[in-house]
Amino acid sequence: MTDLKRITDKIRKPLFWRKAVPQASKDAASMNVAEAKKPRNWYSPSLLKLTVLCLCACLFVPKAAHGQFGIDLAAILAALSKVESLMTTYVAAPLKTINQTQQTIGSYEKEVMYPITAINQAKSAVTQFESQFSQISNMFNVKVSSATLPQSQSLESLILSRNTSNVPSISTQYQSVYGVVMAQNAASANVRNMTDMTDAQAQDAMKRAIAIDALADTELAQADKLGQQITAAAPGSAPILEAEADVWTVRANAYTQAALAELMRTRGIDIANQSKLAKLGATYNTNNNGLVNGALTSR
Template identity: 65%
Template sequence: MTDPKISPDKVRKPFFRWKRQSAREAIKPAMLSDTDPQPLKHPWYRSTPLKIGGAALCVLLIVPNHAHGQFGIDTAAIMAALSKMQSLMNTYIAAPLKTMNQYEQSAAKYEQQVIYPLTAINQAKSSVVQSENQFTQMSNMFRTVNVSSATLPQSHNLESLLLSRNAANVPTVSTQFQEVYGVVMAQNTTSPAVRTMTDMTDAQAQDSMKRAIEIDALATAELSEADQMGQQITQAAPGSAPILEAEADVWVVRANAYTQAALAELMRTRGIDLANQSKVAKLATTDNTGNNNLINGSLTNR
């Protein structure tokens, strides 16, 4: 008996029958005898158990399932943990921060009303502005008032040089001085002692004039710096006052140093004056001694 599974006459049906039958397949049933059993044909759209199972499996794969967030933890547990965390933060963080905020507000209020009151600050600024205006007028008077009094050309040039307040004019003082006061006497025209005293007196006089020009230049620079610092003070905030005060202290130290230099120059000038007086007395004594010897000799020879 032939196995029906391997029968050559068995018709292979496709899974889906949407293809057209070929001409050979159309005439094949006609060639069969009437006694042969006709194969049972089913339309492609008829359901079979296999088709139904595949469709159900596809639907199960496509339809989404319910998902649980937070690794399956319940939402109520999460909300309870968050509420507990918020309570702890309010107790141990918010309360200290609130206390610190109140303390900072009290300190700021104390500074604004007691230490740095706005009314006192405005009054101080107004007073500084008035003082600066007065200082500006004084500075302009110091710079613009002409005190020159010489009338002759040579003396006028030397006086203008001494009042120039320009340290660059110091090297030309010696030339102008010699044009007004002359040079040291020539040798053999007077005694060496007189020439030495004259040379030293002229040197000290020129040194004092040069130092006076330098001190005037320094005073002008200090006045300019004081004006700038005064303008900064009128526009400065209260917190920057210590910085400006420190800078002012530095300039005070410098001004004291310049004052000490001027005082030293005055002492030198006074010392030369005293030395000249002593030298004049000594020269007079020497001359008197010489004259006495001449008189005594003249009387003795008689």
């Protein structure tokens, strides 16, 4: 059954006070209503859409912000100005004085304590000294061997080798040149003891000489290394290098003392031999006098 309310072209009777509308006008009105009921696109302009768009735009427009919870800007500026004044009076002035003091100290160090010209002159002098030390080292290593016979040449080469690994070979080569202690029946016990002690001290001195030569080479190499470091060292590192040089000086003094002790031992053995010879001479004289007296008494 057709719903009469949905029929748009049904004839409505006017009220008694309204005038009758012509049929043509009714048809035109119905056509306008149908066109008005056509769906519009969402992007079609309208007053409501324009109003909503303006309200949304107002939400995103930046507004002036008032900081400090509403405190007056003039009061903030006055406080900042006061802080700046205090900083200038109580902080900037002392810092300026400290800066001037540091600049004065720096100028004093550059011009008086560590002048660049004096540092360059010292480096140049060190370079010259290193050159002279190199020449001295070459002179120190000049060959001084003078033996001509095979056995003596072999012993001399060991003594001048400057190599501590040759120390154990000294005794054999020494005996091949100077011989061994005489046999028990060939000399008295005193003479044999004196000879044995003299040979022992002579060999000790030769061995000690090899060790001291090796130590001297080590000291010279270390001195050359320190000289090269001083040539390229910064002024601030000079005390460190100086301390290292002092350590090596103490070591060199210890080595020198060891060499001096060896010389004193050698000299002591020489004096002891002379004393022993005097004692043996006295003993021989006493024995000879006894024999002579005995011979004369028998006559």
